[in-house]
Amino acid sequence: MQKVRVAGAGMTRFGKYPGRDLRDLAEEAVHNTVKDAGIDLKEIEAAYVGNSVAGLITGQETIRGQVVLRKAGILGIPIVNVENACASASTAFHLGWVSVASGLYDCVLALGVEKLSDPDKAKSLRAFNAAVDITELAEIEKQLGRGGEEAKDRSLFMDLYLSMLNPDEPASQEVVGGITREQMALVSVKNHYHGSLNPFAQYREEVTLEEVLQSRHVVGPLTVLMCSPLGDGAAAALIVSDEFARSKGLKGPRVDASVLVSGRGDNRSMAPAIRRAAAQAYEMAGIGPEDIDLAEVHDAVAPAEITIYEDLRFCAPGDGPKLIEDRVTWLGGKLPVNTSGGLLARGHPIGATGLGQIVEVVWQLQGKAGKRQVENCKAGLTQNGGGHIGFDLAAMAVHLFSA
Amino acid sequence: MQKVRVAGAGMTRFGKYPGRDLRDLAEEAVHNTVKDAGIDLKEIEAAYVGNSVAGLITGQETIRGQVVLRKAGILGIPIVNVENACASASTAFHLGWVSVASGLYDCVLALGVEKLSDPDKAKSLRAFNAAVDITELAEIEKQLGRGGEEAKDRSLFMDLYLSMLNPDEPASQEVVGGITREQMALVSVKNHYHGSLNPFAQYREEVTLEEVLQSRHVVGPLTVLMCSPLGDGAAAALIVSDEFARSKGLKGPRVDASVLVSGRGDNRSMAPAIRRAAAQAYEMAGIGPEDIDLAEVHDAVAPAEITIYEDLRFCAPGDGPKLIEDRVTWLGGKLPVNTSGGLLARGHPIGATGLGQIVEVVWQLQGKAGKRQVENCKAGLTQNGGGHIGFDLAAMAVHLFSA
Numbered sequence: 001m002q003k004v005r006v007a008g009a010g011m012t013r014f015g016k017y018p019g020r021d022l023r024d025l026a027e028e029a030v031h032n033t034v035k036d037a038g039i040d041l042k043e044i045e046a047a048y049v050g051n052s053v054a055g056l057i058t059g060q061e062t063i064r065g066q067v068v069l070r071k072a073g074i075l076g077i078p079i080v081n082v083e084n085a086c087a088s089a090s091t092a093f094h095l096g097w098v099s100v101a102s103g104l105y106d107c108v109l110a111l112g113v114e115k116l117s118d119p120d121k122a123k124s125l126r127a128f129n130a131a132v133d134i135t136e137l138a139e140i141e142k143q144l145g146r147g148g149e150e151a152k153d154r155s156l157f158m159d160l161y162l163s164m165l166n167p168d169e170p171a172s173q174e175v176v177g178g179i180t181r182e183q184m185a186l187v188s189v190k191n192h193y194h195g196s197l198n199p200f201a202q203y204r205e206e207v208t209l210e211e212v213l214q215s216r217h218v219v220g221p222l223t224v225l226m227c228s229p230l231g232d233g234a235a236a237a238l239i240v241s242d243e244f245a246r247s248k249g250l251k252g253p254r255v256d257a258s259v260l261v262s263g264r265g266d267n268r269s270m271a272p273a274i275r276r277a278a279a280q281a282y283e284m285a286g287i288g289p290e291d292i293d294l295a296e297v298h299d300a301v302a303p304a305e306i307t308i309y310e311d312l313r314f315c316a317p318g319d320g321p322k323l324i325e326d327r328v329t330w331l332g333g334k335l336p337v338n339t340s341g342g343l344l345a346r347g348h349p350i351g352a353t354g355l356g357q358i359v360e361v362v363w364q365l366q367g368k369a370g371k372r373q374v375e376n377c378k379a380g381l382t383q384n385g386g387g388h389i390g391f392d393l394a395a396m397a398v399h400l401f402s403a
Numbered sequence: 404m405q406k407v408r409v410a411g412a413g414m415t416r417f418g419k420y421p422g423r424d425l426r427d428l429a430e431e432a433v434h435n436t437v438k439d440a441g442i443d444l445k446e447i448e449a450a451y452v453g454n455s456v457a458g459l460i461t462g463q464e465t466i467r468g469q470v471v472l473r474k475a476g477i478l479g480i481p482i483v484n485v486e487n488a489c490a491s492a493s494t495a496f497h498l499g500w501v502s503v504a505s506g507l508y509d510c511v512l513a514l515g516v517e518k519l520s521d522p523d524k525a526k527s528l529r530a531f532n533a534a535v536d537i538t539e540l541a542e543i544e545k546q547l548g549r550g551g552e553e554a555k556d557r558s559l560f561m562d563l564y565l566s567m568l569n570p571d572e573p574a575s576q577e578v579v580g581g582i583t584r585e586q587m588a589l590v591s592v593k594n595h596y597h598g599s600l601n602p603f604a605q606y607r608e609e610v611t612l613e614e615v616l617q618s619r620h621v622v623g624p625l626t627v628l629m630c631s632p633l634g635d636g637a638a639a640a641l642i643v644s645d646e647f648a649r650s651k652g653l654k655g656p657r658v659d660a661s662v663l664v665s666g667r668g669d670n671r672s673m674a675p676a677i678r679r680a681a682a683q684a685y686e687m688a689g690i691g692p693e694d695i696d697l698a699e700v701h702d703a704v705a706p707a708e709i710t711i712y713e714d715l716r717f718c719a720p721g722d723g724p725k726l727i728e729d730r731v732t733w734l735g736g737k738l739p740v741n742t743s744g745g746l747l748a749r750g751h752p753i754g755a756t757g758l759g760q761i762v763e764v765v766w767q768l769q770g771k772a773g774k775r776q777v778e779n780c781k782a783g784l785t786q787n788g789g790g791h792i793g794f795d796l797a798a799m800a801v802h803l804f805s806a
Contacts, residue, residue, distance in 0.1 A: 001506050046663075052465050055458035061533035062455050062488040063790035066797040070536075070668055075792065076679075078663035080494055081486040085465040091483055095498060102505030103404050130464035133473075260449075260481035265473055276479075387466035389478065394469040 001101040003242035006401065007250040008037025009362040011235035011355070014202040014347030016117040020232070022054060026068035026113045029234035029352075033109070037238045037250060044238070045105040046078040048095045050088030050112040052351040052386075056127040057118060068113055083351075085131040086300070087386025088112060089235065090260070090354030090397035096239040097258040106244035112352035113234035121153070124230050128350070129156055131387040131394070140391075154218055157388075158227050161301045162220045164391055167268040173221050179303045181221045183321045185212040187302040188225045188344055190330050195341025197331070197372035198360075202231050202347030226302035228343035235355035237362065253365040253380070256285035257400040263392030270304070270385060273396040274311035278383070281398040282313075289313040292335060292400075293377035294364055296357035298385045299342040308383060309337070312398075331372055339364060339372045354384040354397060365403040378403050404504040406645040409804065410653040411440025412765040414638035414758070417605040417750030419520040423635070425457060429471035429516045432637035432755075436512070440641045440653060447641070448508040449481040451498045453491030453515040455754040455789075459530040460518055471516055486754075488534040489703070490789025491515060492638065493663070493757030493800035499642040500661040509647035515755035516637035524556070527633050531753070532559055534790040534797070543794075557621055560791075561630050564704045565623045567794055570671040576624050582706045584624045586724045588615040590705040591628045591747055593733050598744025600734070600775035603762075605634050605750030629705035631746035638758035640765065656768040656783070659688035660803040666795030673707070673788060676799040677714035681786070684801040685716075692716040695738060695803075696780035697767055699760035701788045702745040711786060712740070715801075734775055742767060742775045757787040757800060768806040781806050 010032025012025050026049075034041055049065030060067060065079045084091040089112025096110040118124045132140055137156075141147070144159040151159070165177040174181055189209055195201035207215075207225055215223040240250060259281040263273040282288055289312060297312070299305035306320035314335060315323055323329045329337035340346040340360035343353060361380035363369045379402045387394030413435025415428050437444055452468030463470060468482045487494040492515025499513040521527045535543055540559075544550070547562040554562070568580040577584055592612055598604035610618075610628055618626040643653060662684040666676040685691055692715060700715070702708035709723035717738060718726055726732045732740035743749040743763035746756060764783035766772045782805045790797030 055533065056462070056464045058537070059459070059533060060537050061459045061464075061530065062486055063534060063536070063792070063797040064486075066665055066668075066790065066792050067536045067538075070792055075665055076667040077665060078497075079487075079665045079798065080498065080663070083465055083467075083484040083486060084482075088465075094481075095483065095501075098498075098502050098505050098507055101507070102501050104501055104504070127464065130458065130462060131466060133466070133470045134461070134463050135470075260483070262469055262478055262480060262482045264479040265469075266478075387469065389466070389469050389473055394466040395482065 002103050004097055004100045004255040005240055005242060005245045005252045006237050006255060006362045007240045007245055007252040008033045008238035009359040010036050011200055011359045012233045013200045014231050014233035014349055014356060017232045022113050022115055023068045023071040025232060025234040026111060027072040029236045030072040030111060033236040033238055039248065041073050043107045044074060044077060044109045045107050046099055047074060047109040047111060048080050048082055048092040050082045050092035050351045051114055052083055052085055052088045053116060053127040053130065056130060057115060084395040085387030086350045087354055087384045087395040087397050088351040090384040091395065093237060093355060093358055094258045094260050094397060097255055100239050100241050106241040108239050109236060110239060110355060111234065111236040112355040114349035114351035115232045116349050117230045117232050125155055133389060158219050158222055158301060160388060161304055164268055164270050165303055165307060176221055176303050177307060178318065179306050179321055181213060183306060183324055184221060184226050184302040185209050186324045187299065187305045188212045190324065191299060191338050191342040191344040194331055194339050194372055195345025198341050198346060201341040201345050202229060203345045222301055228300050228348040231347040231349045233347060233349040233352045235352050235359045237355060237358050253362055253401040253403055256402050257281035259284065260395065260397045262395055263389055265389035265392045268391035270393050271311050273393040274308060274383065277396045277398040278312045281400050285400045287379065291379050292381050293379050294336045294339060294374045295381040296338055296340060296360050297383045299338060299344050300348065302344060305337065312383060336374050339369065339374060357382040357384055358399065361401050365401055405506050407500055407503045407658040408643055408645060408648045408655045409640050409658060409765045410643045410648055410655040411436045411641040412762040413439050414603055414762045415636045416603045417634050417636035417752055417759065420635045425516050425518055426471045426474040428635060428637040429514060430475040432639045433475040433514060436639040436641055442651065444476050446510050447477060447480060447512050448510055449502055450477060450512040450514060451483050451485055451495040453485045453495035453754045454517055455486055455488055455491045456519060456530040459533060460521055487798040488790030489753045490757055490787045490798040490800050491754040493787040494798065496640060496758060496761055497661045497663050497800060500658055503642050503644050509644045511642050512639060513642060513758060514637065514639040515758040517752035517754035518635045519752050520633045520635050528558055536792060561622050561625055561704060563791060564707055567671055567673050568706055568710060579624055579706050580710060581721065582709050582724055584616060586709060586727055587624060587629050587705040588612050589727045590702065590708045591615045593727065594702060594741050594745040594747040597734055597742050597775055598748025601744050601749060604744040604748050605632060606748045625704055631703050631751040634750040634752045636750060636752040636755045638755045638762050640758060640761050656765055656804040656806055659805050660684035662687065662801045664799050665797055666792055668792035668795045671794035673796050674714050676796040677711060677786065680799045680801040681715045684803050688803045690782065694782050695784050696782050697739045697742060697764065697777045698784040699741055699743060699763050700786045702741060702747050705747060708740065715786060739777050742772065742777060760785040760787055761802065764804050768804055
């Protein structure tokens with residue numbers, strides 16, 4: 001297989017864009033990406049476009065990639081529309097990587113674009129619900145005890161994540177899977193701090209521990225500042241062969257591993273899918289978790305970030321809370337996590353999120369991360385999950401990059 | 404790149420299945436495919452699942468592949484959901500081919516599955532309309548002169564195809580792009596004859612020239628027997644490396660070319676996209692149109708098949724009608740086309756169609772095509788288009804196979 005690099009990365013700021021459509025967002029991300037790489041649009045040989053819910057939100061169920069790329073000035077090349085719920089963009093990147101690694105192409109675009117926010121919030125939440133097997137939706141809601149009126153205004157996935165983090169007992173108001181409310185809140189404080197340093201983050205305000213704990217209650221121990229927001233945005237990366245990069249004088253991090261797995265649907269935890277994907281990625285790259293200098297992970301709810309530390313083997317099982325308390329995963333620590341702000345603060349426009357993570361790691365490894373730059377970083381990881389089969393994950397992607 | 408073979412192929416009969424869902428259809432196609440190959444499900448390392456409109460028909464917008472493959476007993480592996488309108492399944496096959504050719508995997512599944520028929524026919528037609536840029540829908544309908552009540556019961560794409568076949572002048576009732584009604588009708592007679600020999604075809608009744616010409620009028624010169632029907636179904640193929648096939652004692656046709664392109668959106672004809680895809684495919688395989696022994700092509704409307712002959716260079720420009728009149732493309736002729744029955748008779752469940760074509764060519768090259776077997780066939784082609792950017796094609800896939 002050919003060696004592969006990311007020659008350019010770009011995104012829109014994530015946020016709510018009532019006045020802009022998918023084309024506008026995609027055009028801005030693509031434009032920023034080719035400008036970052038310093039190449040012409042004409043060099044792009046194929047495009048892989050991740051989007052999750054445009055069919056339900058806008059009715060543009062099919063050929064979404066062609067529709068948005070036309071405005072960005074890209075047509076004629078192979079265009080593949082890719083969907084894997086919240087892991088759609090990582091899946092698009094994975095396909096782009098395979099297509100270059102195979103030798104079929106030397107320069108391809110991976111794009112993730114989503115408009116999840118809608119004036120009718122119930123419509124956004126309904127669209128999001130298609131990330132489970134919809135024939136199981138009623139049963140899942142029943143098992144989660146989501147019966148009442150009060151559940152109508154929150155995403156199913158907050159309840160689902162809580163249940164998956166704590167499969168063996170009902171979630172308490174104070175502790176989930178051994179993680180205390182204060183520890184969860186610290187993740188939110190950290191990620192909002194990181195987001196305050198990122199011009200592309202949906203939320204750019206720092207928050208205090210007290211503000212997180214006292215913000216609006218959502219479910220169980222979760223407050224609204226511990227939950228990823230609804231939002232819109234686009235992010236993209238230009239994936240090239242080593243040889244193409246050399247011949248064009250392009251620089252950019254190497255892609256050392258690109259792994260996608262699905263959950264087996266036979267357990268009520270995210271851990272097995274994450275552990276399998278991470279083990280495969282470390283093996284593919286020939287490195288271990290001790291070699292990672294920074295990571296972007298799927299903090300859809302704040303406590304998930306802590307268990308992900310453990311599943312990615314950043315620490316021993318059960319030691320996740322220490323990493324947040326000892327500030328190991330804060331900017332300035334030994335292994336900063338979610339320097340972009342993560343899903344909590346950079347935002348989570350589902351079909352764009354995976355590439356939002358990749359953009360951050362690429363920029364960090366290129367020294368382009370401005371006020372949130374991690375010093376001397378050589379190797380970065382992204383971890384992005386999507387969808388649910390029963391209470392298991394439907395898709396899990398882990399990527400490794402090195403400067 | 405690794406050499407790639409198709410070790411197994413299988414499908415459901417295409418048709419209308421009011422009592423069956425996507426899972427049932429997928430399970431049957433997957434089961435038939437692994438049985439055809441003679442391998443265990445556990446050998447499958449990744450799956451690429453094409454579907455176009457489940458989001459609009461059933462609400463299962465995301466993780467469709469995971470939902471249907473769970474019932475078939477496949478989970479845990481990477482699962483990619485792929486969409487490219489009527490070319491979704493060819494695109495899924497293309498991705499599977501790349502993933503094996505790259506050396507990343509040795510044995511993957513490509514699956515196309517669709518339920519397009521609905522008790523509410525208007526819902527099916529609306530879902531189908533998402534295969535154009537929906538913000539252009541009103542303008543396209545206006546340009547096509549589809550104003551009245553009478554247009555409400557027919558697919559937009561019949562009008563659109565007519566316009567693309569005859570870009571320079573209004574369609575007459577008798578001739579489109581130099582093709583007479585009788586010539587169009589002969590395509591339908593041929594494909595229904597072929598379909599009558601195919602147990603997997605939606606329509607298995609022969610029709611006469613008079614029956615085609617006198618069947619219900621649809622639009623312009625087209626009668627209902629010249630238009631592909633709404634339908635449901637699933638089709639799949641098992642894509643393996645040459646080395647894997649050898650080590651497991653598997654046989655199956657080689658994949659000599661897998662090409663996907665998109666239209667540039669700047670013309671009102673299918674021809675440029677088909678010609679580009681075909682030229683790339685012939686070059687990749689190192690063969691020419693004179694080497695092809697049989698083909699499955701995208702006869703969404705009967706006259707399209709004749710222009711596709713020309714665009715695939717099966718004959719000189721303008722000589723397409725001769726191939727149908729001289730029975731060159733009939734079973735028993737020198738270059739049989741659509742031995743499965745084509746979209747017209749085998750059926751066109753959009754996200755499954757491309758793999759339906761591939762299944763037929765694979766079976767033919769393996770000598771498994773029963774009463775419709777083409778003798779001494781060594782090389783086969785599939786051509787599958789999908790979606791529209793303006794009046795141009797959004798996706799066009801051409802594949803070449805050899806025994």
